[in-house]
Amino acid sequence: xxxxxxxxxxxxxxxxxxxxxxxxxxxxxxxxxxxxxxxxxxxxxxxxxxxxxxxxxxxxxxxxxxxxxxxxxxxxxxxxxxxxxxxxxxxxxxxxxxxxxxxxxxxxxxxxxxxxxxxxxxxxxxxxxxxxxxxxxxxxxxxxxxxxxxxxxxxxxxxxxxxxxxxxxxxxxxxxxxxxxxxxxxxxxxxxxxxxxxxxxxxxxxxxxxxxxxxxxxxxxxxxxxxxxxxxxxxxxxxxxxxxxxxxxxxxxxxxx
Ligand code: KIV
Numbered sequence: 525x526x527x528x529x530x531x532x533x534x535x536x537x538x539x540x541x542x543x544x545x546x547x548x549x550x551x552x553x554x555x556x557x558x559x560x561x562x563x564x565x566x567x568x569x570x571x572x573x574x575x576x577x578x579x580x581x582x583x584x585x586x587x588x589x590x591x592x593x594x595x596x597x598x599x600x601x602x603x604x605x606x607x608x609x610x611x612x613x614x615x616x617x618x619x620x621x622x623x624x625x626x627x628x629x630x631x632x633x634x635x636x637x638x639x640x641x642x643x644x645x646x647x648x649x650x651x652x653x654x655x656x657x658x659x660x661x662x663x664x665x666x667x668x669x670x671x672x673x674x675x676x677x678x679x680x681x682x683x684x685x686x687x688x689x690x691x692x693x694x695x696x697x698x699x700x701x702x703x704x705x706x707x708x709x710x711x712x713x714x715x716x717x718x719x720x721x722x723x724x725x726x727x728x729x730x731x732x733x734x735x736x737x738x739x740x741x742x743x744x745x746x747x748x749x750x751x752x753x754x755x756x757x758x759x760x761x762x763x764x765x766x767x768x769x770x771x772x773x774x775x776x777x778x779x780x781x
Contacts, residue, residue, distance in 0.1 A: 528601050528631050529654050529695045532560060536717045541696070541729025543719050544737070547572050547589045551734055552596040559600045561656075561696075561719070563634065563731065564590045566605040566664070570743075571735040578663045581607040583620055590628035603632045603656050608664040611635055614647045621648050634698065636662035639681070642688045649693030657689035657697035660723065669745075673706030686710040686718075698731060699723040701747070722747030 525533075535541055543561040546552040547568045555562050568589055569581035583606075590604040604624055611617035621633055632654035635645055649655050659682060660672040673679050682702060689697050694716065699707050701722040708726035711718045720727030722745065732748060735741045739753035768774035 526631070526654065532601060532696055533716060535560070536715065536728060541717055541719055543729055543731035544734045545571075545731070546593045546734060549592050549596045552593040555734070556597045556600045560729070561731070562593060562597055562600045562602055563656075564593050564602070564604045564630075565634075565733065566607045567733050569607075571733055571741060579608050581605070583607060583610050583623070587624060587627045590624065590630055594628050594630050601632060602628075602630045603634050604628060604630045605634045611641070611644055611648075614644055617644045617648055618651065621651075621653050625653060632656055632695070634658055636664045637685050637689060638662070638665045639685060642692045645689065645694060646692040655692075655694045656719075657686075657692075657694035658700065659685045659689065659697060659702075660699045661701035663700075669701070671701050671703065673703040679703075679706050679709075682706055683710060683713065686714060690714050690716055696729075699727055 532541065541560045542558060543563060544555050544559050545563045545565040545567060546555050547564060552562060564586060566578040566581035566586065568585065569575040569578045586604055586607055594602040606620065606624070610620040624630065624633055634656040635641070635648070636658040645655055645657065661670060673682050683706070686697060696717045696719055697714070699710060699718050699720050702710070702720070704724040704726055707718065707720055707723040711727055717728035719729040719731050721731050733741070736744065736748045737751050739750040739755055744750070765774065
């Protein structure tokens with residue numbers, strides 16, 4: 525098993541995994557110092573491209589942003605999301621996963637669970653490509669937001685999906701918007717680390733969309749904490765620039781050749 529993957533596995537019950545998303549070089553460079561995992565998430569469709577949902581993210585987009593992020597990480601594990609409709613069967617998944625690894629040199633890919641794609645995940649792991657799982661609210665397969673695990677039948681389904689993912693060979697699994705108790709039960713049942721988003725402190729690690737925690741988004745679900753309000757800071761800088769240009773204070777002599 526690859527060293528970086530082993531390192532993630534060995535954090536179980538020892539250290540919280542710090543994970544964030546990145547789509548570009550400057551953010552990747554900063555995250556590399558502080559994150560165990562940097563995910564090039566298909567959330568880039570909404571966060572970067574302003575699309576309605578993640579369904580419109582393409583393989584080309586993921587590869588292009590993946591190249592930018594991976595080439596600026598040295599320490600953190602680089603995981604790239606497989607976008608919707610790129611792993612519907614084993615052959616399609618193999619072809620597209622190989623391409624992502626070849627072009628980006630990423631460390632792993634992430635595949636959302638649709639309740640029965642375990643054989644596809646297993647076939648990719650068998651080829652030697654590390655896979656991160658993703659269960660709970662999986663945006664590629666849901667139209668409307670829904671908290672996961674409130675009903676007993678959902679609790680049982682989530683536990684089954686988590687175990688099936690582990691059996692398929694994923695090295696870690698994202699739990700998205702899963703209730704506290706179910707997240708706890710899954711985390712305690714698995715040998716691999718769980719990474720929560722909206723799934724409580726009961727997970728082995730946490731992930732957020734970086735644009736959300738920086739206060740750059742326009743959509744803030746309850747589970748997001750804004751660690752800074754970057755929009756305000758950027759707006760102030762742009763206002764200053766606007767004034768400086770209008771009053772002909774910029775560029776000054778200092779900026780001339
Ligand atoms: O696409 C993404 O950013 C994700 C995270 C929310 C886990 O899948």
